[in-house]
Amino acid sequence: MKKILVLEDENAIRSFVVINLRRSGYEPIEASTGEEALKLLEENDDICVALLDVMLPDTDGFEVCRHIRASGSRMGIIMLTALSQEMDKVTGLMTGADDYVTKPFSPAELLARVDALYRRVRGVMDGDEDDIVSGPFVLSPRNRTLDKNGERVRLTQTEYSIIKLFMENPGRALSREEILENVWGPEYKGDLKIVDVNIRRLRMKVEDTATMPEYITTIWGYGYKWGS
């Protein structure tokens, strides 16, 4: 999931940002106070990028940024600053923000920054991830490999990305749209059938009996699930 925290106390701006992020395949998590934001960050340790407004009712965005960095997180942080807060850009970058966007901003401007940062952070955070173990499988994000009962399963990069998405969301029904968006990217405008084709191939590689799948199960009319 491409989770992004959106901390902004002005409802109009927050909705505008959220709508545009969602349209681009992100999953925005909304907060309107610093306290709420920190709580949501604790509950969602898979948030990759945070957009932090500077002027907030209970604290300021820099304080939130400081908190995030103090916890050791390497997530991407973009400050949303007002034009009158030129100095804040410097402060923001000093407290550990990666980038800033000055209000008012266009959706295109914001998304370009978010996309770029997301890609960067994703690369770094992936390198840090621990192995994921599920039944006879061990997935190593560091080496981008999958083992089954100690034996290497040879996967394409696409198959690897799909299996990783599954193993990160065990027992959760994933729609074909969601899989397409996560693995092929939000810009991809191809047919959903590409998902089914890859799943079929994956099953031949990971299932004991491909025609009776027990790891990648089908949710009829919806998508797939890791585990039963």
Ligand code: CA
């Ligand atoms: Ca504000």
